[in-house]
Amino acid sequence: MTAATAQGPNAAELRADARRERLVLGALAAPGLLLIGVVALAPIAWLFWLSVRKGDSYTLEHYARLLHSSYAYSLQTTFELTFLVTAICALLGYPLAYLIAQARQRTAAILLLFVLFPVWTSLLVRCYAWLVLLQRRGLVNTWLADAGLIDLPLRLVHNFTGTTIGMVHIMLPFMVLPLYATMRAIDRDYVRAAANLGATPSQAFRHVYVPLSLPGLAAGIIIVFILCLGFYVTPALLGGGRVMTWSMQIERNVTYHSDWGAASALGVVLLAMALAIFWAVGRVIGFNRILGGR
Amino acid sequence: MLGRPATETQITHGRRLWLYALGGLVLFFLVLPSLIVVPLSFSDTRFLQFPPPAYSTRWYEAYFGSREWRQATWISFAAAFLTTVLSTGLGTLAAYSLHTMSGRAPRVIYAFFMMPLIVPAILVAIGTFLLYAQLGLNNTMTGIVLAHSTMAIPLVVITVASGLKSYDMNQEMVARSLGASRPRAFLTVTLPQIRIPVVTAALLAFITSLDEVTISLFVAGGDYATMTKRMFNALRDEIDPTIAAISTLLVALSVALLAASQFASRGEKR
Numbered sequence: 001m002t003a004a005t006a007q008g009p010n011a012a013e014l015r016a017d018a019r020r021e022r023l024v025l026g027a028l029a030a031p032g033l034l035l036i037g038v039v040a041l042a043p044i045a046w047l048f049w050l051s052v053r054k055g056d057s058y059t060l061e062h063y064a065r066l067l068h069s070s071y072a073y074s075l076q077t078t079f080e081l082t083f084l085v086t087a088i089c090a091l092l093g094y095p096l097a098y099l100i101a102q103a104r105q106r107t108a109a110i111l112l113l114f115v116l117f118p119v120w121t122s123l124l125v126r127c128y129a130w131l132v133l134l135q136r137r138g139l140v141n142t143w144l145a146d147a148g149l150i151d152l153p154l155r156l157v158h159n160f161t162g163t164t165i166g167m168v169h170i171m172l173p174f175m176v177l178p179l180y181a182t183m184r185a186i187d188r189d190y191v192r193a194a195a196n197l198g199a200t201p202s203q204a205f206r207h208v209y210v211p212l213s214l215p216g217l218a219a220g221i222i223i224v225f226i227l228c229l230g231f232y233v234t235p236a237l238l239g240g241g242r243v244m245t246w247s248m249q250i251e252r253n254v255t256y257h258s259d260w261g262a263a264s265a266l267g268v269v270l271l272a273m274a275l276a277i278f279w280a281v282g283r284v285i286g287f288n289r290i291l292g293g294r
Numbered sequence: 295m296l297g298r299p300a301t302e303t304q305i306t307h308g309r310r311l312w313l314y315a316l317g318g319l320v321l322f323f324l325v326l327p328s329l330i331v332v333p334l335s336f337s338d339t340r341f342l343q344f345p346p347p348a349y350s351t352r353w354y355e356a357y358f359g360s361r362e363w364r365q366a367t368w369i370s371f372a373a374a375f376l377t378t379v380l381s382t383g384l385g386t387l388a389a390y391s392l393h394t395m396s397g398r399a400p401r402v403i404y405a406f407f408m409m410p411l412i413v414p415a416i417l418v419a420i421g422t423f424l425l426y427a428q429l430g431l432n433n434t435m436t437g438i439v440l441a442h443s444t445m446a447i448p449l450v451v452i453t454v455a456s457g458l459k460s461y462d463m464n465q466e467m468v469a470r471s472l473g474a475s476r477p478r479a480f481l482t483v484t485l486p487q488i489r490i491p492v493v494t495a496a497l498l499a500f501i502t503s504l505d506e507v508t509i510s511l512f513v514a515g516g517d518y519a520t521m522t523k524r525m526f527n528a529l530r531d532e533i534d535p536t537i538a539a540i541s542t543l544l545v546a547l548s549v550a551l552l553a554a555s556q557f558a559s560r561g562e563k564r
């Protein structure tokens with residue numbers, strides 16, 4: 001602001017003016033902040049309080065109960081699912097993002113549409129589609145049987161396998177998009193220079209391209225990991241009751257037992273894990289890169 | 295063609311065939327499953343046979359003939375519309391406000407705006423349910439719209455903020471030095487130039503609300519049950535091919551909205 005640095009008799013007035021304007025402009029963000037703060041975040045602080053209360057006194061009882069074997073088991077399921085889905089997304093997403101990043105602008109735009117289409121398609125529609133495809137007499141089993149690969153239909157859905165397949169389908173775009181954005185920005189001259197200096201294609205790829213693309217991979221992994229950790233809908237539908245994730249335990253405690261103490265403690269632990277992972281990775285690669293913002 | 299170099303490192307297309315095959319398969323995996331619902335929705339039988347033994351439109355008739363589904367559809371679209379208006383307005387104002395700030399403040403506030411994306415949805419869902427129970431907002435349109443807006447605002451802020459990055463705020467200064475008030479300068483100079491990110495943000499907000507499941511499961515019930523809530527329950531209990539008909543309509547809507555967002559960003563490049 002040049003006004004704030006002005007000299008002369010009007011300087012003080014101009015400074016006050018500039019300050020007032022900054023306040024007004026800053027206030028424009030307030031309604032949105034207020035809405036998010038009151039509706040989404042304040043109740044979570046309330047859950048935190050509920051998690052340490054019993055009757056009129058403070059207690060850690062709800063947290064102690066989380067050590068019970070059924071919770072430990074669902075925590076293990078959640079982490080297995082999360083790690084597996086994240087790993088598969090990285091393995092499938094990296095080559096795809098690489099290909100799209102190398103394609104010509106027009107081709108890349110079309111290929112990206114294929115990646116964006118699932119994002120814009122309803123989550124429930126996709127879960128439904130997988131239920132149909134993977135069921136006992138579903139398309140996948142029919143094809144495999146017709147191809148002579150299996151004699152008896154495989155159990156592909158209402159279990160861990162089906163949940164994993166459905167989750168990978170839902171999470172994959174969140175891996176590909178940040179990877180693509182990073183890869184597109186890589187200056188190809190570096191790779192050319194490596195080739196000029198005698199690197200084989202695979203050396204140039206491993207020693208030059210991969211390190212440059214790592215921030216995108218890290219962003220993709222962190223997004224997918226955090227989304228998976230708290231995901232409710234797909235495990236609930238494709239798991240068929242056999243897969244019990246941490247988020248489903250929360251839902252159960254509220255809907256069936258009205259046990260807010262347990263649900264809150266579960267929620268606090270889930271949130272703490274998500275924030276810890278986000279913070280740890282954010283420290284390394286920068287928060288803004290993860291969120292794609294300023 | 296296959297012998298020609300594909301990249302700067304002189305690797306040929308022929309030696310990368312496996313990569314193209316893998317990429318093709320992954321794209322196939324991303325797109326095809328959702329399309330399976332289209333032929334299914336025209337099936338004549340209750341059983342999920344593929345290909346359907348005979349074709350009919352009975353599941354569409356079942357959908358349009360059901361008072362519950364019509365009601366849920368109306369609730370979902372009304373909520374999506376109101377969420378779009380509210381979150382695009384508040385989110386755009388917030389992104390603009392952040393853009394004018396300097397120092398550490400905008401980064402901290404931006405991070406706060408992103409919280410609903412980081413906090414697991416199930417947690418927001420039970421928290422909001424608890425809050426609404428005190429305020430009497432469960433199973434109301436106001437409650438649904440406010441909750442959906444907290445999910446949509448972060449996306450609007452991201453989209454509009456990235457649009458503002460390439461916008462030169464000095465243009466607004468020029469307008470003001472010529473006598474325009476700040477709101478007038480924003481509406482007549484800035485807004486027209488960031489209209490494409492704003493439209494994209496609005497489309498995103500619409501689809502976010504229409505597709506929101508977890509929070510709706512808790513706060514939307516009774517006469518205010520959203521389409522997603524009814525679909526979720528139907529999918530969990532017994533699969534009825536009516537879902538295929540609804541899914542097909544939703545896929546068509548997704549294609550239309552995605553096309554609209556692409557069309558909007560195409561206009562930007564020109």
